[in-house]
Every structure is written in C-alpha cells, then in structure tokens.
Amino acid sequence: MDIKNATVFITGANRGLGLAFAKEARRRGAAKIYAGMRNTSGFDEPGIVPVRIDVTDKASIAAAAELAADTNLLINNAGIAALIEGPLSPDVETQSARIFDTNYYGVVRVTQAFEQTLLNKPHAGIINVLSDIVWLPRPILTPYAASKAAAWSYTNQLRFHLHERGVQVLGLHVGFVDTDLTNGIDVPKANPEDVVRQTYDALLAGKSEIMADKGTTLLKSTLAAEVPGYITPPPGL
Template identity: 60%
Template sequence: MKIEDSVVFVTGASRGLGLAFAREALARGAAKVYAGVRNPAVFSEPGIIPVKLDVTDPASVDVAARNASDVTLLVNNAGIGEITGSPLADCAEDHARRTFETNYYGVMRTTRAFEPSLPGDGNGAIINVLSEAVWRVVPMLAPYSASKAAAWSYSNNIRAQLKERNIRVLGLHVGFVDTDLTKNLDVPKANPVDVVRQTYDALEAGESEVLADAGGRALKQTLSLAVPGYIDPDVVERK
C-alpha cells in the first residue's frame, strides 16, 4: 500500500515517535491524518486532526474508532516504559500491570476497534511499534520487554488472521529513540524521523517487519545461533 492518499490514525501522537509518524504521513501525501491524543485541546499541528484517545480505556477507544471510521492505516504507537531496577523488585508486578495495560492490551483494543473499518482491497494496514527489547536482555526493563514481546506475538498472529482480508501488518523493532521519553538516558538513540521513514518505506515495499537500527539488526542475526543474544548478550559484541 501507499501512504499517499491513505487515511492514517496514529495512537500516542502528541509527541515523540507518534508525532513523527503523523507528520511524515502528511508529508507523504496522506489524504487525512488523525492524531490519537489524551488532550486534543492542547494539540496544534497544521493539517493533523486530533482525536481524544486513551488506549487504556475501552470506551475511549471505541468512540475514537467511530469518529475516525474512514481509517485505512492504523499506527499503534502509544506506549509507556518504566525502569524497574530488577525483575525481582517489589515494584515489578505493579510496573508490569501498568505497562501491559498500554503496550499490550492497548494494542489489542485499538486493533479490534479499528480493524472492521480497514479496507480489504490491499490498501488497509496496521503498524505496531514494538522493540528490539523483545530479544535484548535488559533486566531493569523486564516488564517493558515482556509487554513488547507479547505485542510482537500478537502482531504475528493478527498478521496471519488478517491475511484473509488482504490487510497488511508490519512490526517495527527499534531500540532507544531520541524523544522526550529517553531524554535522561545516556545511551545511543535513533532519530525518530529516520525510524518513521524506514517504517513507511518498509510498508510500501510490502514487508512485514522492519528493524530500524543497527543494534536490532545485529541482535536478530544471533537468533538462529545455538547460544543467541537473548541467552548470552555478549554474542552480539563478538559477531
């Protein structure tokens, strides 16, 4: 499918990667771009239509889907991440519940709500923003990694399910992206505009998955090894 002339809905579009997805869709000639945001009153982007959306609230998701029933491309970008410190920490369970509510159940809710309206003529698609954390061992982000792994599995299953309707599903795997969410982390970060461009290019090329940074690509290459990178993180460094 092409972004040009499509109708795009981006969740979590008030800033960061979500806003980059919305802006790039508009730049590529999308006929209409909706921005799913918690507070439409404070959202002001020329040419982009704000729609009130809280992916943790089923009623909010259903109303948003009804108000944007002409969508042809859904971008499930909304997500949260918390540094837990240790997967054995007292707070880990609470962190996991909050994170799954957005990163996994939120994706399920929006997909279920918007899917019936997506066209089945080859011009309908879903992009799910996942993470290279599904394969990378980062104990301080264990709940986040688990939520993204669950969303990855869900993406693979709906891809098979929606193939019958000729609706594409693309998973985006990326590490840290240079946004407000990561501004206090001293780690290598991908440029959000570059990530979005790679993702839209992959969708238009008919791909099902895109790894948007070198770290993720190197990590995935280890998955077929006897000792992959998610068992021994040093494998990536030795390749």
C-alpha cells in the same frame, strides 16, 4: 501499501515517534491524518487532526474509531515504560500490570475497535511499534520487555489472521529513539524521522517486519546462533 492518499490513525501522536509518524505521513501526501492522544489541548499541527483516545479506556477507543471510520492505516504507537530493580523486584507485578494495560492490551483494544473499518477498505494496513527489547536482556526494563514481547507475539498472530483478508501488518522493531521519553538516558539513539521513513518505505515494499536501527538488526541476526543475543548480547548492546 502506499501512504499517499491514505487516511492514517496514530495512537500516542502528541509527541515523539508518534508525531514523527504524523508529520511524515503529511509529507508523503496522506489524505487525512488523525493524531490520537489522551489530551488534545494545545495540539496545533497544520493538516493533522487531534483525536482524544486513551488506549486503556474502551469508551474513548470506541468513540475514536467511530470518528475516524475512514481510516485505512492504523499505527499502534502508544506506549509507556518504567525502570525497576529487576525481574524479582517487589513492584514487578504492579508495574507489569500497568505497562501491559497500555503496551499490550492497548494494542489489542485499538486493533479490535478498528477491525471492521480496515476490513471495509480495498487497501488497509496496521503498523505495530515494537522494540529490540524483546531480544535484549535488560533487567531494569523487565515489565516493558515482557509487554513488548507479548505485543510482538500478538502482531505475528494478527498478521497471519489478516493476511487472507487483505490487511497488511508490519512490525516495527527499534531500540532507543531520540525523543522526550529517552531524555537523560546515555545510550545510542535512533533518529525518529529516520525510523519513520524506513517504516513507511517497508510498508510500501510490502514487508512484514522492519529493523529500524543497526543494533536491532544485529540482535535479530543472532536468533539462530548457538548463543543468541537474548542470552548473551553482542558487544556494544
């Protein structure tokens, strides 16, 4: 699917990776770009239409889907994270419920709301922003990792379900991205503009998945190994 002349709706697009998706869509000639965000106040990007949406609130999702009924590319980017002590931490259940509500159920809710809109278009696609954390043990990110693993599984089911109905589904896997969300975390980070360019190129090429940085590519390559990366991560990860 080509971004040129497409109408794109992006959740979590007020900053970071979501805003990079919006700006690159504009650069590539998208016909219209909807930037979904919880608070549209102060957002001012030429050629990008801010739309209020809270992916944990069905009423706001329904309103956004009705407003953006011309959308033919949906990008589920909105996500949250939190650090905990580990998988047995006293707050693991509370944090998991909160993070799943955005990172997993949010993807489900928004995709359901845009289903008919996408099915009515001759060319349509969905990009789900996932993570290398589904293959990388990081105990302090246990709720986040579980939510992204669920979103990855959902993406795979969704892709299979929509394939015969003409909707392309692309899963974006990437590690830490250099945005406001990761400020203060001293780890290698991917450039958001580079991640977005790779993702749109993969969409145009008809791909189903994109590993958008070296670490993620390495992790994915270990899945068939006797000791895969989710048991013993490769050195440097």
